[in-house]
Amino acid sequence: xxxxxxxxxxxxxxxxxxLAMTSDCRPLAGGTDLLVTLHAGQSHPGALIDIWxxxxxxxxxxxxxxxxxxxxxSYTHIxxxxxxxxxxxxxxxxxRTIGAAQIQNRGTLGGNLGTASPAGDTLPVMLxxxxxxxxxxxxxxxxxxxxxxxxxxxxxxxxxxxxxxxxDGRRIRFRKVGTRxxxxxxxxxxxxxLEPARVAIGSVAEVPLRALAAEAALADxxxxxxxxxxxxxxxxxxxxxxxxxxxxxxTQNVLRRLLSEGAS
Amino acid sequence: MxxxxxxxxxxxxxxxxxxxxxxxxxxxxxxxxxKEGCGEGExxxxxxxxxxxxxxSCLVAVGQVExxxxxTVEGLARDGELTAIQQTFIDYGAxxxxxxxxxxxxxxxxxxxRNPTPSETDVRMAIGGNLCRCTGYTKIIxxxxxxxxxxx
Numbered sequence: 196x197x198x199x200x201x202x203x204x205x206x207x208x209x210x211x212x213x214l215a216m217t218s219d220c221r222p223l224a225g226g227t228d229l230l231v232t233l234h235a236g237q238s239h240p241g242a243l244i245d246i247w248x249x250x251x252x253x254x255x256x257x258x259x260x261x262x263x264x265x266x267x268x269s270y271t272h273i274x275x276x277x278x279x280x281x282x283x284x285x286x287x288x289x290x291r292t293i294g295a296a297q298i299q300n301r302g303t304l305g306g307n308l309g310t311a312s313p314a315g316d317t318l319p320v321m322l323x324x325x326x327x328x329x330x331x332x333x334x335x336x337x338x339x340x341x342x343x344x345x346x347x348x349x350x351x352x353x354x355x356x357x358x359x360x361x362x363d364g365r366r367i368r369f370r371k372v373g374t375r376x377x378x379x380x381x382x383x384x385x386x387x388x389l390e391p392a393r394v395a396i397g398s399v400a401e402v403p404l405r406a407l408a409a410e411a412a413l414a415d416x417x418x419x420x421x422x423x424x425x426x427x428x429x430x431x432x433x434x435x436x437x438x439x440x441x442x443x444x445x446t447q448n449v450l451r452r453l454l455s456e457g458a459s
Numbered sequence: 460m461x462x463x464x465x466x467x468x469x470x471x472x473x474x475x476x477x478x479x480x481x482x483x484x485x486x487x488x489x490x491x492x493x494k495e496g497c498g499e500g501e502x503x504x505x506x507x508x509x510x511x512x513x514x515x516s517c518l519v520a521v522g523q524v525e526x527x528x529x530x531t532v533e534g535l536a537r538d539g540e541l542t543a544i545q546q547t548f549i550d551y552g553a554x555x556x557x558x559x560x561x562x563x564x565x566x567x568x569x570x571x572x573r574n575p576t577p578s579e580t581d582v583r584m585a586i587g588g589n590l591c592r593c594t595g596y597t598k599i600i601x602x603x604x605x606x607x608x609x610x611x
Binding site: 198199200201203223225227230231233235236243245247248269294295296297298300301349378380 | 578585
């Protein structure tokens with residue numbers, strides 16, 4: 196098997212230089228998705244650029260009215276972060292549902308974004324929080340980031356640096372439904388906020404999406420109409436993990452449940 | 460050349476940086492204690508520690524561990540003496556076919572290093588990423604809990 200070239204920059208600046216000068220180059224962070232597809236021969240990048248250890252992509256900090264999480268910070272550190280638990284607990288909750296220790300020690304928010312799987316479990320939380328994605332050259336609202344199946348707004352020579360979660364006190368409720376409670380790829384994964392009205396869902400379309408009709412109903416305070424509307428917001432398919440019919444029904448059930456938790 | 464430490468010994472490997480750590484351990488270093496199960500991060504058979512954190516070595520490119528300290532199952536016993544967790548696995552019959560055992564030991568080792576007195580829930584969570592198709596887990600959990608008792 197021909198291996199891709201392996202680049203190991205010592206700084207973000209060096210990484211960006213290498214990325215700009217190397218064609219067909221994939222950033223590698225924790226490797227929990229990329230190493231699988233590489234080994235299976237499903238992806239064939241010309242080069243890998245190892246950004247896992249870059250200091251500039253680590254850490255959780257408080258910055259003007261937001262919590263900023265480094266793109267290559269591990270789920271384990273996110274779960275353990277007092278700042279995340281205080282100001283963005285739904286993010287910690289989502290991170291806890293991703294794999295076990297081995298995956299949580301390597302998986303990252305930048306990786307979840309870059310892979311852009313519709314089933315990425317932290318992605319609905321970012322959408323519901325109106326998180327912004329800081330890249331090496333701009334700021335992208337989470338709602339503009341996913342442009343197609345596993346396709347993002349990123350340019351080939353652009354790196355995700357950090358993710359910002361506004362500290363606006365909104366309460367986000369999170370629920371993941373898989374084949375079993377632990378370590379399953381989601382059939383439906385949802386993050387909901389009442390104020391402002393946000394309904395963000397994964398595994399029900401080619402991208403993680405905001406259910407806009409449901410949000411409009413929610414903003415009107417009509418919870419029953421929101422549950423009705425969310426059924427037409429989603430575009431689920433039949434695949435190895437589930438059926439479209441099941442996913443649509445579960446989407447409505449989960450939304451109803453999350454809204455009733457919000458009322459109590 | 461990629462240099463790192465395995466079980467306290469410094470090694471230097473001439474391998475493509477994108478090669479899996481699992482393959483370098485087994486095929487270049489001859490350390491076949493680390494097993495390959497699924498090769499996609501689901502089963503935990505290839506678990507090793509990098510700087511004290513348990514990871515699936517099938518999901519790590521060897522170039523990523525440059526200057527890191529690795530621990531594999533071969534490093535648990537010292538001078539022919541089994542470490543406590545290995546002995547309790549024997550005492551409690553926690554191994555059957557054996558292919559999950561090295562990964563289980565490393566996941567348990569990572570837990571006990573961080574938390575010498577884990578609860579049963581802590582133990583279940585810590586080995587949640589390690590599949591065993593023989594034992595039903597009960598004896599494995601008992602073995603890890605017994606190790607806790609000895610440590611305290």
